Amino acid sequence: MSSDTVTFTTAxxxxxGALYIHTKPITPDVYGNTKAxxxxxxxxxxxxxxxxxxxxxxxxxxxxxxxxxxSVADVEASSDLLQNLREKMPEFMPRPDxxxxxxxxxxxxxxxxxxxxxxxxxxEFFVGSIMAVTVADKSAPGKQRxxxxxxxxREGQGLSANFILRNVIDGQGVEIRFxxxxxxxxxxxxxxxxxRLDDQLMYLRxxxxxxxxxxxxxEPVPLPKGAAVPLNPLKVKLNRRPxxxxxxxxxxxxxxxxxxxxxxYKRAQELAxxxxxxxxxKQYRSTIDDDEAQTVMKEVYAKTKNxxxxxxxxxxxxxxxx
Amino acid sequence: xxxxxxxxxxxxxxxxxLKHQLESARVLYVxxxxxSKGSTQYKFGRPWHVKKVNQSINDENLTTENEEFIKEVIHxxxxxxxxxxxxxxxxxxEYLKFTRRCGVIGIKLGLVPQWTKTGExxxxxxxxxxxxxxxxxTPPEEAAKTAGWHPLWRKFGSVVVGALSSDPRQFKKxxxxxxxxxxxxxxxxxxxxxxxxxxxxQPGTPLTAMHFRVGDYVDVQAKTIDYGxxxxxxxxxxKGMPASHGVTKSHRKMGSSGGGREKAGIWxxxxxxxxxxxxxxxxxxxxxxxxxxxxNVLYLHGPSVPGSIHTxxxxxxxxxxxxxxxPDDHPPMPTWFEEDSEGQCPEEQWDEELFAFTEPSVEYQ
Numbered sequence: 140m141s142s143d144t145v146t147f148t149t150a151x152x153x154x155x156g157a158l159y160i161h162t163k164p165i166t167p168d169v170y171g172n173t174k175a176x177x178x179x180x181x182x183x184x185x186x187x188x189x190x191x192x193x194x195x196x197x198x199x200x201x202x203x204x205x206x207x208x209x210s211v212a213d214v215e216a217s218s219d220l221l222q223n224l225r226e227k228m229p230e231f232m233p234r235p236d237x238x239x240x241x242x243x244x245x246x247x248x249x250x251x252x253x254x255x256x257x258x259x260x261x262x263e264f265f266v267g268s269i270m271a272v273t274v275a276d277k278s279a280p281g282k283q284r285x286x287x288x289x290x291x292x293r294e295g296q297g298l299s300a301n302f303i304l305r306n307v308i309d310g311q312g313v314e315i316r317f318x319x320x321x322x323x324x325x326x327x328x329x330x331x332x333x334x335r336l337d338d339q340l341m342y343l344r345x346x347x348x349x350x351x352x353x354x355x356x357x358e359p360v361p362l363p364k365g366a367a368v369p370l371n372p373l374k375v376k377l378n379r380r381p382x383x384x385x386x387x388x389x390x391x392x393x394x395x396x397x398x399x400x401x402x403x404y405k406r407a408q409e410l411a412x413x414x415x416x417x418x419x420x421k422q423y424r425s426t427i428d429d430d431e432a433q434t435v436m437k438e439v440y441a442k443t444k445n446x447x448x449x450x451x452x453x454x455x456x457x458x459x460x461x
Numbered sequence: 462x463x464x465x466x467x468x469x470x471x472x473x474x475x476x477x478x479l480k481h482q483l484e485s486a487r488v489l490y491v492x493x494x495x496x497s498k499g500s501t502q503y504k505f506g507r508p509w510h511v512k513k514v515n516q517s518i519n520d521e522n523l524t525t526e527n528e529e530f531i532k533e534v535i536h537x538x539x540x541x542x543x544x545x546x547x548x549x550x551x552x553x554x555e556y557l558k559f560t561r562r563c564g565v566i567g568i569k570l571g572l573v574p575q576w577t578k579t580g581e582x583x584x585x586x587x588x589x590x591x592x593x594x595x596x597x598x599t600p601p602e603e604a605a606k607t608a609g610w611h612p613l614w615r616k617f618g619s620v621v622v623g624a625l626s627s628d629p630r631q632f633k634k635x636x637x638x639x640x641x642x643x644x645x646x647x648x649x650x651x652x653x654x655x656x657x658x659x660x661x662x663q664p665g666t667p668l669t670a671m672h673f674r675v676g677d678y679v680d681v682q683a684k685t686i687d688y689g690x691x692x693x694x695x696x697x698x699x700k701g702m703p704a705s706h707g708v709t710k711s712h713r714k715m716g717s718s719g720g721g722r723e724k725a726g727i728w729x730x731x732x733x734x735x736x737x738x739x740x741x742x743x744x745x746x747x748x749x750x751x752x753x754x755x756x757n758v759l760y761l762h763g764p765s766v767p768g769s770i771h772t773x774x775x776x777x778x779x780x781x782x783x784x785x786x787x788p789d790d791h792p793p794m795p796t797w798f799e800e801d802s803e804g805q806c807p808e809e810q811w812d813e814e815l816f817a818f819t820e821p822s823v824e825y826q
Contacts, residue, residue, distance in 0.1 A: 186684045193568060199627070201626040241570045246756075275824045298575075322576050322820075
């Protein structure tokens with residue numbers, strides 16, 4: 140083949156077979172190493188693949204069955220609605236730790252979660268809401284057990300999402316951790332839907348028992364349709380020290396004045412890290428990119444809508460049968 | 462002839478990608494005896510490989526147009542490649558008592574909880590089998606000539622499996638030409654499995670998650686997490702010394718390193734600080750609870766698959782005598798083909814004892 144038919148430019152050329160391609164000149168350093176080679180040697184050795192490399196492979200056209208993007212982007216939902224959904228169902232969000240994140244794993248996990256949500260109704264709830272959970276139990280007399288309490292903690296992503304209910308029974312504080320997607324949960328109810336001033340209410344362990352006592356025959360308090368979730372501005376008066384944790388260092392809002400000597404607050408101030416609010420890298424690592432979150436929440440929105448309509452159909456069918 | 466066709470020919474003329482261009486026999490494991498380097502593991506010589514990485518790739522600063530064009534040509538080259546599978550398929554062997562099948566290369570994705578039908582929680586490790594192909598089969602007589610061969614492998618041939626098809630420009634020409642026989646793009650990762658001759662697989666055959674069945678037991682081999690240079694507390698779990706009560710400068714040190722008299726000196730194998738992790742480890746007899754055929758994902762029992770997330774994992778039938786498949790009840794031989802499953806293959810396959818999330822909640826009677 141004559142070179143004039145194929146050359147693109149007259150610049151220095153590199154050949155692959157007989158194909159001429161325009162390149163920029165390469166300048167090696169004193170030791171004869173090029174820039175790219177030096178960069179390669181400085182790269183850390185890893186015995187695993189990077190997340191982005193795996194993603195590239197999954198979509199690469201050289202693969203036998205390259206993955207095709209699903210059409211989630213067609214869903215019409217305002218960003219406010221998606222943000223609202225994100226607060227309601229935080230367990231659907233990807234894991235905050237970058238190193239343990241994988242798209243396919245999370246997708247498969249979410250599929251299971253939708254399936255489970257079709258079987259039982261998992262209602263909206265927040266830390267501070269009063270809930271009742273019915274569990275299948277081998278050793279209980281009726282093979283079932285119902286527990287009522289106030290939700291003091293909620294954590295976990297995917298199928299391992301869980302929450303803690305607290306109540307006082309016969310003068311003894313009792314806490315049970317329930318897994319949200321455990322198949323032995325028969326029924327989950329929110330008896331009173333409300334939020335509190337803090338993200339977690341672990342300090343109720345060090346508060347007088349009346350704050351965490353809920354009667355087992357607590358009647359559900361219905362919320363008018365379309366109303367926003369009410370915020371309970373209750374401030375808790377803690378017991379005197381000793382405590383489980385040093386609450387004065389936690390920057391709590393739902394707690395009355397702790398009444399400690401001056402030195403405790405001084406020490407708390409010393410150990411505080413107010414600059415972490417401005418640490419952009421730390422925030423980037425511990426939170427999830429908004430775009431990524433939106434694509435996930437759009438999928439959740441579409442699926443949960445289907446589940447709701449399914450449930451409505453079932454309800455009307457049952458009424459007709461009656 | 463169009464310009465495109467001319468370029469296409471020019472690219473493929475000397476690339477070493479196509480089978481008929483190969484002048485001499487290619488080697489995957491070199492049949493030359495090399496001297497042992499003092500290691501008892503490689504008494505019979507160390508196997509070596511053709512050089513993989515093309516050093517000059519990053520030095521070509523191509524214009525975007527040219528870059529796109531080259532990608533197109535590469536894609537076309539492999540889609541129009543004459544696959545060896547168009548020839549007559551090899552005869553499928555029968556599963557006998559001492560048969561050893563080929564394995565697959567997976568990528569570890571992470572941990573997910575699952576529940577049994579009795580309501581017990583199990584942790585499972587997800588492993589994705591991404592783009593696996595058989596690259597070559599070597600019969601036992603040929604395999605005996607390779608460097609690093611051991612006399613105990615007398616009855617075994619070898620199957621080389623590759624995972625993750627990638628851009629041929631990353632690699633040397635000699636490496637790329639290894640894949641001409643199989644008719645697939647060059648693979649990022651290659652491994653060799655010892656197999657009995659009745660489990661030979663034709664080169665170019667894709668391997669999927671359906672190579673195994675739900676309820677089978679497998680062995681899993683991977684490199685453990687690389688912790689780097691570590692002290693004695695983290696590496697060997699020693700106690701160290703107290704934080705106070707007069708202890709100075711030896712809170713995390715090893716204690717005594719040896720005795721006196723005839724036991725004097727530091728004995729060989731003394732536990733000391735050093736490099737921790739990044740070693741090949743095998744976990745045997747792991748059960749497969751569930752298979753997703755759409756994404757080719759296996760749900761393996763327990764959190765004990767070695768390595769961090771996104772490591773390569775070698776998965777093969779277990780060698781444990783009570784758990785390995787027997788001639789009466791065995792996985793597909795030599796591997797799963799599309800004609801094996803009647804109709805369309807179900808996307809999800811659950812073990813009988815595993816709770817499928819479509820079922821109603823667990824209740825006790």
